[in-house]
Amino acid sequence: MFSIDRFAETIEKAIASIDYPLHPAGLYAPVRYTLEGGGKRVRQVLLMASAEAFGKEAGEVISQALGIEMFHNFTLLHDDVMDNADVRRGRPTVHRRWNSSAAILSGDAMLTMATQLVAKCPADELEGVLALFNATAMEIYEGQQLDMDFESRDDVTVEEYMEMIRLKTSVLLACACRMGAMLAGADSGACDAMYRYGELLGLAFQLQDDYLDTYGDPALFGKEIGGDIINEKKTWLWITAMSKRQDEMQRILDKKLTDYLKISEIKKIYDELGLPDRSHELIESYASQAVAAIDSVPMGADARAFFTSLAKKSTTRSN
Amino acid sequence: MFSIDRFAETIEKAIASIDYPLHPAGLYAPVRYTLEGGGKRVRQVLLMASAEAFGKEAGEVISQALGIEMFHNFTLLHDDVMDNADVRRGRPTVHRRWNSSAAILSGDAMLTMATQLVAKCPADELEGVLALFNATAMEIYEGQQLDMDFESRDDVTVEEYMEMIRLKTSVLLACACRMGAMLAGADSGACDAMYRYGELLGLAFQLQDDYLDTYGDPALFGKEIGGDIINEKKTWLWITAMSKRQDEMQRILDKKLTDYLKISEIKKIYDELGLPDRSHELIESYASQAVAAIDSVPMGADARAFFTSLAKKSTTRSN
Numbered sequence: 001m002f003s004i005d006r007f008a009e010t011i012e013k014a015i016a017s018i019d020y021p022l023h024p025a026g027l028y029a030p031v032r033y034t035l036e037g038g039g040k041r042v043r044q045v046l047l048m049a050s051a052e053a054f055g056k057e058a059g060e061v062i063s064q065a066l067g068i069e070m071f072h073n074f075t076l077l078h079d080d081v082m083d084n085a086d087v088r089r090g091r092p093t094v095h096r097r098w099n100s101s102a103a104i105l106s107g108d109a110m111l112t113m114a115t116q117l118v119a120k121c122p123a124d125e126l127e128g129v130l131a132l133f134n135a136t137a138m139e140i141y142e143g144q145q146l147d148m149d150f151e152s153r154d155d156v157t158v159e160e161y162m163e164m165i166r167l168k169t170s171v172l173l174a175c176a177c178r179m180g181a182m183l184a185g186a187d188s189g190a191c192d193a194m195y196r197y198g199e200l201l202g203l204a205f206q207l208q209d210d211y212l213d214t215y216g217d218p219a220l221f222g223k224e225i226g227g228d229i230i231n232e233k234k235t236w237l238w239i240t241a242m243s244k245r246q247d248e249m250q251r252i253l254d255k256k257l258t259d260y261l262k263i264s265e266i267k268k269i270y271d272e273l274g275l276p277d278r279s280h281e282l283i284e285s286y287a288s289q290a291v292a293a294i295d296s297v298p299m300g301a302d303a304r305a306f307f308t309s310l311a312k313k314s315t316t317r318s319n
Numbered sequence: 320m321f322s323i324d325r326f327a328e329t330i331e332k333a334i335a336s337i338d339y340p341l342h343p344a345g346l347y348a349p350v351r352y353t354l355e356g357g358g359k360r361v362r363q364v365l366l367m368a369s370a371e372a373f374g375k376e377a378g379e380v381i382s383q384a385l386g387i388e389m390f391h392n393f394t395l396l397h398d399d400v401m402d403n404a405d406v407r408r409g410r411p412t413v414h415r416r417w418n419s420s421a422a423i424l425s426g427d428a429m430l431t432m433a434t435q436l437v438a439k440c441p442a443d444e445l446e447g448v449l450a451l452f453n454a455t456a457m458e459i460y461e462g463q464q465l466d467m468d469f470e471s472r473d474d475v476t477v478e479e480y481m482e483m484i485r486l487k488t489s490v491l492l493a494c495a496c497r498m499g500a501m502l503a504g505a506d507s508g509a510c511d512a513m514y515r516y517g518e519l520l521g522l523a524f525q526l527q528d529d530y531l532d533t534y535g536d537p538a539l540f541g542k543e544i545g546g547d548i549i550n551e552k553k554t555w556l557w558i559t560a561m562s563k564r565q566d567e568m569q570r571i572l573d574k575k576l577t578d579y580l581k582i583s584e585i586k587k588i589y590d591e592l593g594l595p596d597r598s599h600e601l602i603e604s605y606a607s608q609a610v611a612a613i614d615s616v617p618m619g620a621d622a623r624a625f626f627t628s629l630a631k632k633s634t635t636r637s638n
Contacts, residue, residue: 027464078427082420101401101467104423105460108397111430112456119449127442130449134438137431141424145346148420 002306007045007058011069014062030094030106031113034073037089042205043176044069046310050180050194053303061183064129067117068176071133074110075140077103082148087223111137118179125183132182136175143167156234158243162203170202193297197307200290204314207283210235212318214267215276220318226263236279241269280315287311321625326364326377330388333381349413349425350432353392356408361524362387362495365629369499369513372622380502383448386436387495390452393429394459396422401467406542430456440502448498455494462487475553477562481522489521512616516626519609523633526602529554531637533586534595539637545582556598560588599634606630 015035020028044065048058058065079085080093081103087093095103118133119126146164150156177198181191212221213228214237228235232253242249252265270276290311294304334354339347363384367377377384398404399412400422406412414422437452438445465483469475496517500510531540532547533556547554551572561568571584589595609630613623 021461024461024464024468026468027460078423082423104397104401105463105467107427108430109457109460111427112453112460115434115449116453116457119446119453123446126445126449127438130434130438130445134431134435138428138435141346141428141431142340142343144424145343148424149343149345 002049002052002302004045004306004310007048008041010048010058010062011041011044011065014066015069018066026098026102027106027109030077030098030102031110033097034077034094034106034110035070037073037091039069039073039089041069043072043172046173046198046201047176047180049303049306049310050177051184052180053194053299053307054181054184054186054190056180056184061180063117063120064179064183065176067114067120067133068172068179070110070117071114071137072172074107074114075144077107077110079144081107082144121183128182129179132175132179136171139167139171143169143171150234153234156239158236158239161234161236161239165206166199166203169206170199173202173205174198190297193294196293197290197311200286200293201311201314204283204286204290204311207236207279207286208314208317210237211276211279211283214263214270217318226259226267229263229266230259236282237270237275240275240278241266241273244273245269283315287315321368321371321621323364323625323629326367327360329367329377329381330360330363330384333385334388337385345417345421346425346428349396349417349421350429352416353396353413353425353429354389356392356410358388358392358408360388362391362491365492365517365520366495366499368622368625368629369496370503371499372513372618372626373500373503373505373509375499375503380499382436382439383498383502384495386433386439386452387491387498389429389436390433390456391491393426393433394463396426396429398463400426401463437498444502447501451494451498451501455490458486458490462490469553472553475558477555477558480553480555480558484525485518485522488525489518492521492524493517509616512613515612516609516630519605519612520630520633523602523605523609523630526555526598526605527633527636529556530595530598530602533582533589536637545578545586548582548585549578555601556589556594557585559594559597560585560592563592564588602634606634 018032018035020032022028047061047065047068051061052058076088077094080088081095081100085093086096091097093103094106098106115130115133119130121129143164143166146160147168150161150164174195175198177194178191181194186194210228213223213235214226216225218225227233228238232238248269249266252262252269257265288311291308294307337351337354339351341347366384366387367380370380371377395407396413399407400414400419404412405415410416412422413425417425434449434452438449440448462483462485465479466487469480469483493514494517496513497510500513505513529547532542532554533545535544537544546552547557551557567588568585571581571588576584607630610627613626
């Protein structure tokens with residue numbers, strides 16, 4: 001039976017049972033802290049569900065699922081240093097709680113530990129699994145670089161933005177889906193389709209994240225609402241508004257308003273342009289395309305229902 | 320014919336011919352900058368020489384040699400951020416020339432690229448080669464953590480110091496030696512012996528580095544002399560002097576002298592204790608032990624002469 005709760009329980013047990021070396025404590029304590037900080041574990045769930053969809057029990061791919069989650073947490077850890085972020089998942093970031101050297105070095109260790117976990121697979125799968133993992137990692141660094149490049153650019157297009165979030169976010173979901181299918185021995189057509197599913201789901205997922213950053217319920221979203229606007233982050237909402245109302249947007253920015261007023265005036269433009277609805281149409285379109293991508297892949301009804309429901313959830317989630 | 324010049328030429332050609340993606344430039348430019356910054360390439364030479372000692376042509380292991388060099392340069396890049404160092408090999412460090420985000424992210428990319436390069440080996444060797452590489456990486460992070468931990472400790476022993484440099488420096492030389500031998504199909508006894516050779520060579524190498532930091536010829540050493548003393552770095556010289564003349568050392572430190580005077584007064588204690596000679600005896604002892612470690616390993620006379628001469632060179636090098 002495909003159940004997100006069962007997958008989640010398997011994951012939390014596996015994370016809790018990771019056997020960290022005790023020494024040197026300064027290296028491993030931030031690793032444990034980061035990994036035990038929670039998160040949606042969506043990449044792990046995708047990997048396990050993809051494996052089960054093609055006949056391999058989730059427990060048999062737990063090491064790869066942990067590896068992908070370890071990798072994801074490594075990128076968050078280093079991104080937080082680069083962004084000088086204070087809070088992650090409601091707790092101080094590693095470089096705040098310890099220092100930036102600890103964050104850099106523990107992150108490096110997490111990347112190597114992630115590679116070790118991913119590599120714990122049958123020998124005849126190792127080459128393919130490792131190549132997928134490493135190629136995905138490179139794409140994610142490229143996405144992060146583009147994201148940083150965008151900060152100092154005023155001419156970022158929606159296409160460029162979508163390519164950035166594809167690299168920074170989607171490919172890891174896609175990698176998780178493909179890896180699960182590969183390890184279950186799915187044929188290359190099915191693996192490609194699962195990859196495409198993850199990629200499109202990732203786009204829907206990230207656009208919903210951007211939407212919630214502006215329109216979410218503060219009580220549910222778990223972080224401050226409006227952070228993207230305050231930081232003038234070039235999201236889909238921002239870029240689209242800029243392309244229609246550049247002068248007006250610029251006038252608001254020139255006023256050097258308080259955060260509260262800045263958020264409310266920019267949001268007003270978003271609302272006037274109907275961007276909340278348009279953004280949701282786009283999110284739903286990516287979610288539908290994700291489901292369509294695996295339409296012709298043979299799998300059990302319960303597996304298909306699971307992936308369909310996950311895609312639907314990505315369009316309606318509030319946290 | 321075993322020739323360091325031939326190995327070096329093979330290496331420089333391979334480094335110059337790495338095909339970096341053009342985009343995003345901000346990610347790859349620091350990688351190229353770092354790798355083209357020179358260095359002794361000793362790890363690459365060891366890997367190629369070890370392969371040839373057991374019958375595999377150096378050109379066939381160039382990818383692994385590049386991978387080890389890429390990894391080494393990644394650690395230098397991130398160490399420079401952690402140490403807030405301004406200069407590396409006579410040029411601005413990456414975080415000075417670009418910024419610390421670029422240094423962190425490019426370093427991450429170098430670690431993944433290193434893994435990709437190391438993994439380009441025959442499929443039946445992949446599992447062993449990768450396991451060796453990843454385990455070595457973890458030890459190196461542990462060594463770096465210990466090095467950082469030592470900064471705030473006053474009770475570091477010589478034994479702890481030797482274990483720290485074994486982890487931070489030696490195991491990568493050892494890994495290079497073992498990987499070359501493995502890829503050439505050497506038996507496990509020979510692989511173990513080559514590993515031990517690299518490990519002991521690395522200790523000699525690092526102790527000579529520490530010696531040159533205080534006693535080197537500034538014209539040859541390539542960096543400022545006395546940096547370790549200024550930073551009160553717990554090297555073999557420092558720890559040994561502290562264990563014999565703690566009160567006198569402390570009086571000098573309490574005087575808050577200029578860098579020049581601090582170096583000269585601490586050096587005077589080192590000299591009175593005969594530490595330059597004692598340190599050299601230790602270095603020569605490790606170099607001899609390195610040669611002895613491969614004594615019973617069957618290899619050609621030219622290979623043995625090469626490893627012997629490299630060990631000798633580690634005791635006499637001035638840069």
